[in-house]
Amino acid sequence: MASEHTVEAQLPGVFxxxxxxxxxxxxxxxxxxxxxxxxxxxxxxKSYHEVxxxxxxxxxxxxxxxxxxxxxxxxxxxxxxx
Amino acid sequence: xxxxxxxxxxxAGLETAVQDYPGRIGYWNQGFPPSGPMDxxxxxxxxxxxxxxxxxxxxxxxxxxxxxxFHRDTVVAVTGGDMQPRLDGEPIELWTxxxxxxxxxxxxxxxxxxxxxxxxxxxxxxxxxxxGSRSTFHKAGVGGFEGGALKEGQQVPLGDxxxxxxxxxxxxxxxxxxxxxxxxxEVTAGPNDDWLDEAGRKLFLETDWKLSPKSDRTGYRLDxxxxxxxxxxxxxxxxxxxxxxxxNIIDQGYPNGAVNLAGETPIILVKDGPSMGGFINxxxxxxxxxWKLGQARPGEVLxxxxxxxxxxxxxxxxxxRICSGESLESx
Amino acid sequence: xxxxxxxxxxxxDRYMLIEFGDEMNLELxxxxxxxxxxxxxEKTKGVLETAPCFASTLIHYDPEQxxxxxxxxxxxxxxxxxxxxxxxxxxxxxxxxxxxxLDPWTKECVDDYIAKIAxxxxxxxYIAELNGLEDVNQLVRVHSGTEYWVASLGFWPGLPxxxxxxxxxxxxxxxxxxxxxxxxxxxxxxxxxxTAIYPEHLPGGYQVFGRTPVPIWDTERxxxxxxxxxxxxxPGDRIRFVPCxxxxxxxxxxxxxxxxxxxxxxEYQKFSVAQYKDWVAGIDETQRF
Numbered sequence: 003m004a005s006e007h008t009v010e011a012q013l014p015g016v017f018x019x020x021x022x023x024x025x026x027x028x029x030x031x032x033x034x035x036x037x038x039x040x041x042x043x044x045x046x047x048k049s050y051h052e053v054x055x056x057x058x059x060x061x062x063x064x065x066x067x068x069x070x071x072x073x074x075x076x077x078x079x080x081x082x083x084x
Numbered sequence: 085x086x087x088x089x090x091x092x093x094x095x096a097g098l099e100t101a102v103q104d105y106p107g108r109i110g111y112w113n114q115g116f117p118p119s120g121p122m123d124x125x126x127x128x129x130x131x132x133x134x135x136x137x138x139x140x141x142x143x144x145x146x147x148x149x150x151x152x153x154f155h156r157d158t159v160v161a162v163t164g165g166d167m168q169p170r171l172d173g174e175p176i177e178l179w180t181x182x183x184x185x186x187x188x189x190x191x192x193x194x195x196x197x198x199x200x201x202x203x204x205x206x207x208x209x210x211x212x213x214x215x216g217s218r219s220t221f222h223k224a225g226v227g228g229f230e231g232g233a234l235k236e237g238q239q240v241p242l243g244d245x246x247x248x249x250x251x252x253x254x255x256x257x258x259x260x261x262x263x264x265x266x267x268x269x270e271v272t273a274g275p276n277d278d279w280l281d282e283a284g285r286k287l288f289l290e291t292d293w294k295l296s297p298k299s300d301r302t303g304y305r306l307d308x309x310x311x312x313x314x315x316x317x318x319x320x321x322x323x324x325x326x327x328x329x330x331x332n333i334i335d336q337g338y339p340n341g342a343v344n345l346a347g348e349t350p351i352i353l354v355k356d357g358p359s360m361g362g363f364i365n366x367x368x369x370x371x372x373x374x375w376k377l378g379q380a381r382p383g384e385v386l387x388x389x390x391x392x393x394x395x396x397x398x399x400x401x402x403x404x405r406i407c408s409g410e411s412l413e414s415x
Numbered sequence: 416x417x418x419x420x421x422x423x424x425x426x427x428d429r430y431m432l433i434e435f436g437d438e439m440n441l442e443l444x445x446x447x448x449x450x451x452x453x454x455x456x457e458k459t460k461g462v463l464e465t466a467p468c469f470a471s472t473l474i475h476y477d478p479e480q481x482x483x484x485x486x487x488x489x490x491x492x493x494x495x496x497x498x499x500x501x502x503x504x505x506x507x508x509x510x511x512x513x514x515x516x517l518d519p520w521t522k523e524c525v526d527d528y529i530a531k532i533a534x535x536x537x538x539x540x541y542i543a544e545l546n547g548l549e550d551v552n553q554l555v556r557v558h559s560g561t562e563y564w565v566a567s568l569g570f571w572p573g574l575p576x577x578x579x580x581x582x583x584x585x586x587x588x589x590x591x592x593x594x595x596x597x598x599x600x601x602x603x604x605x606x607x608x609x610t611a612i613y614p615e616h617l618p619g620g621y622q623v624f625g626r627t628p629v630p631i632w633d634t635e636r637x638x639x640x641x642x643x644x645x646x647x648x649x650p651g652d653r654i655r656f657v658p659c660x661x662x663x664x665x666x667x668x669x670x671x672x673x674x675x676x677x678x679x680x681x682e683y684q685k686f687s688v689a690q691y692k693d694w695v696a697g698i699d700e701t702q703r704f
Contacts, residue, residue, distance in 0.1 A: 012194035013098075013147050014381040015297040046147060046382060047099070047300040071383040074147075074194045112466045112475060113451065114646045115572040224572060224615070226634055275424035275432040325439040325608035328545075328589040334439055335576050335609055337466035337473025337569065339426030346620065347592025359466050360569025360576065362590050362606050362620065368427035396428035397478040404479075 004084055007057045008065070008077040015046035017053070017078065019068040027068075034060050041079055044072060059083035089242045090155050091205070094189065097150035099233040101220035102209050102240070103127070105139035107355065108217035108227065117356045118340055119219035119227060122301065122378030123200055124371070125259045126164035128407035130204035133161035133181040134247040138407050140208035141218040143234075145201040149192020150234060152203075154184050159206040159247025162190075165198020165261060165379055179258055180415050183249035198261040198379035206247030209240060221356055223302065250415045257411035259375060265384040266292075270373030270391050270399075271343060276333065276364035284314040288343075288366060289388050293350065297382040303344075304352040304377055306386060311348040319364070327362060335362040341369040343388070352377060370396035372403060417443060421494055423487045431474045431486055433494075439578055439608050441688065443470040444566045445500040448650050453493050461486065467650070468567045468576060469609065500688050507686035508652045509562065511679040512603075512612070512627045513659040513667055516555040520599045521623040528595050538588075538622040542605070546586045553703065554624065555658060560584045560704040563610055565652040573614045573632030573646030577654055580691070582700035590620035601627045603656060612654075625656065628668040629678070640678045651686070 011017070019027045019042045028040050035041070035055045043050040059081035066072050066079075105127055107120025121127035121144050128138035136142075143150070149167040154160075161181045162169040169176050170191045176182050184190065192201055211218050211229045220228025229240050277285060293306035319330040326332050331345040338344065342353045342365035352369060354377060367388060369377065373396075380386060391399075417436035424432040435446045447467035454462050454474075461481030466473040476486055517539055525537050535541065539551040548554055561581035568575055579585055590606040595618055598604070602613040604621035611621055614632040630638075631647045640647050659667075670676035 014199070014383055016382070045297040048298050051098075073381070073383065075196060109475070110464045111572075112464045112473070113568065114644065115569045115574055224634070226572075231634070272425060272427050275426045275430075275434075323438050324587040326437070327587070327607040329592050331592075332590050332607060334437065334469050334471075334607055335567075335569075336434075336468050336471045337432060339430035339432070339473065339475075341427050346594050347590070349593045358570040360468055360567065362609070365426065368425075368430065370427035371429065393425045393428060393483055397483075400428050401479065 004082050006062065007059060007081045007083060009041060009053065009055055009079045009081060011044060011053065011072045011076050011078050012074055013044045013046050013051055014073045015044040017066045017068070017070050017072045018043040018045065018050070019064070029061055031061050031063050035081065053078055055081065057081055057083060089207070089244055090239045091242065092153045092155060093150060093234045093236055093238045093240065094153055095151035096234045096236050097192065098146050098148040099222060100143055100145045100150045101222055101233040102141050102211055102218055102228040103144045103220060104141040104218045107219040108215055108221070111215055112337070112359045115359050116215065117221060117359065119217070119221045119355050121202065122355055123164055123202070123259070123375040125375040125403060125407060126200070126378075127202045129179070129253050129257070129411065130161045130163040130202040131208070132407060132409060132412065133163070133179070133251055133253065134159050134204045134206040135245060136204060136206065136208050140204070141211065142202055142204040142209060145192055145203065147199055148194050149201055151189060151191045153187070153189045155186060156242070157186050158184050158242065159249050160184050160190060161204050162192070162201055163253070164201040165195040167192035167195050167201035169201075177252070177415070179253040181247055181249050181251045197263060199381050200378050205242055207243030207245030210243045211241060223356060251412045252415040253411050254413050257406050259379070261379050267376050267380050267384060267386050268389050269369060269376050269386050270396065271367040271369050271388045272393050272396050273367060273390060275339070275368070277366045279316055279319040279330070279333070279364045280366050281314050281316045285366070287313055289390055292385045292387060295380050295382050295384050295386055299382060301354055301356040303357055304354055306350040306352070310345070310350055313345065313348070331364050332362055333364050335360055338365060339368045341374050343367040343369065370400065372396055372399035423490065425483060426473070428478055429475055431476065431483065431490070432471055433474065433490060434471045436470050439469050441564065441691070442500045444564070444578070445503060445688070446494075446497065447472040447567070449497045450490070450494060453497065457493070459489060459493070466567070466569060468569065469578065501692070503688045504685055505651055506682070507684055509655065509681050509684060510652060511655050511657050512629055513663055514559070514603055514625045514627045514656040515661055515664045516559065516625040516658050517551055518626045518661065520626050521602055521604075524595070524597065524599055524602070524623060532593065532596070538604070539624040542586060542588050542622055542624065545588060548703070556704045557584050557586060558610075559656045559658050563654040565648050565650055565654065567650055568646060568648055570611075571614055571617055573648065574611055575631070575648045575652075575654070577610045578608060579610070580653070582695055582698050583702055583704060585700065588622040591622070594618055594620040598623060599626060601629070603627060626664070627656070628664050628671060629676070630671060637674055638676070638678060640680070653686075
């Protein structure tokens with residue numbers, strides 16, 4: 003049975019789904035990811051910190067939009083694992 | 085007893101660094117910032133809990149804390165924002181002195197409240213002082229341990245002292261870390277408040293400034309209506325060597341804590357900030373308001389509230405009194 | 416204007432800014448430096464450190480040792496006691512800095528700013544236009560035509576704030592709005608009437624138009640000029656920027672990297688304020704080079 007897992011932010015800041023404004027998104031909703039894959043970046047203290055999937059599965063949806071503000075403990079994406 | 089007097093860095097966290105208080109004082113005229121802890125209230129109380137002088141070298145953890153293995157028995161205390169400290173996996177209380185056995189691991193996670201946590205260890209951290217201080221100026225690669233923030237695998241030397249476990253900071257003596265994302269930060273007027281007109285000063289004090297993620301231990305950038313700040317005549321009609329933008333002034337010394345108007349962007353100059361420059365500083369955050377900057381997160385609101393210099397000095401004295409043994413009780 | 420009475424301005428609970436005037440001239444700079452000097456000599460109670468600049472001195476004090484009002488009184492007394500600047504004659508080192516003007520590195524930095532942060536006229540063209548110069552080549556002639564007086568160090572460890580000694584070479588420029596997020600190490604730039612060298616890759620607010628390969632601070636103290644301090648300059652030093660090519664820049668950069676670079680400074684000269692004033696009085700400052 004599929005179970006849902008929420009990837010939570012550990013850092014406060016601004017969330018980006020792309021490595022740079024011109025680049026493609028790291029992952030799209032519906033993509034399959036493995037634990038350790040990069041889902042996006044959080045900008046904090048003038049640097050960008052990777053947000054990694056802490057489980058494997060299919061990206062059901064992102065809970066924070068691109069360039070949205072995020073706080074620690076807030077959900078970033080929901081993963082569906084088989 | 086014993087073993088080697090040091091701890092080992094298993095995970096470094098996010099720019100975790102050795103700081104002391106008040107930091108590197110005496111070199112402002114060469115451009116060296118004080119460095120030292122952003123939240124000196126929490127920092128000093130961490131030291132007091134483990135029996136150190138309030139200014140002894142300890143660790144500042146930012147947003148995500150480190151994992152440390154101790155190579156001797158000692159006493160530690162964790163204060164500041166709640167980074168969910170655990171000893172060998174078991175949660176430990178914040179604001180409390182805790183006995184650590186040789187070989188045990190202290191782990192801090194992300195900051196559930198606030199932004200910075202402090203770890204003090206009985207006897208203090210005994211890195212080589214640089215220009216009179218152990219504080220880390222990470223960007224310049226000087227001070228602290230090996231010139232920067234902690235790195236995985238480092239073995240950091242400790243002083244030799246016995247602490248007392250089981251002490252806690254009284255509730256009333258702890259700083260209040262807000263949970264509604266709104267900070268009221270004290271400022272005093274000056275040195276360059278007369279460069280703004282009345283409407284400009286009013287806008288400064290009546291705006292909900294949002295702390296930008298482009299903020300670090302150098303400067304806190306405030307997002308808001310900076311382009312709508314209005315100026316007094318002296319900012320407009322002035323000699324050319326000031327520079328032509330209203331907020332330009334002949335380069336001058338900057339107070340640490342100054343609310344600097346860089347072009348149209350207010351930037352609060354914090355612990356690793358510049359000593360001089362050519363923008364006006366209409367307001368300055370005094371000691372009593374400064375610790376809040378250490379706990380504010382990007383995206384949170386800073387509202388500036390004016391107090392007199394006299395009041396700021398009285399409150400700083402009160403803070404020093406609080407950051408002492410009289411704030412402790414048995415847990 | 417030089418104020419009749421200095422202004423004593425508060426900055427939080429621990430700072431006082433003493434402003435001597437609102438223009439850039441040697442006399443005001445000496446005021447600021449001399450006050451800092453006499454505070455250091457007398458070890459004024461409660462004063463922790465000072466930061467003198469062009470026309471002011473910032474005092475960092477401990478309010479538990481001295482009140483703002485008492486500090487103001489004490490500073491007023493010390494300022495009264497300062498010797499007239501005309502009598503000053505002091506040793507002054509002269510440094511020569513090979514500098515690539517209109518260089519590719521600051522151009523890249525300005526282009527990046529224009530692309531990502533804000534539109535503006537490129538810095539050399541902007542300064543030339545603002546100061547009524549023929550073109551950027553005249554900017555190079557005028558900027559490199561004078562010695563610069565090191566008025567103070569600040570912003571970053573070792574960064575010199577300097578002013579041109581030859582009135583024919585005075586240029587002005589506004590500071591960036593908003594500031595730049597990065598500037599190449601060794602960049603030469605100006606804001607207001609001040610010229611600075613960036614000791615490191617740093618954010619910044621000055622208009623930029625040149626770059627020198629010679630380090631002005633060194634935490635490892637690899638060269639004899641860093642014997643006393645990791646910051647090379649002292650207030651009262653003078654600097655000359657000597658235009659050079661990119662090839663020379665790279666040659667010197669390699670010498671610096673392998674530790675064989677010879678710093679070009681001379682130490683046999685004294686600076687006399689009275690003689691300087693005499694000389695300036697006879698100069699027609701509207702005559703540009």
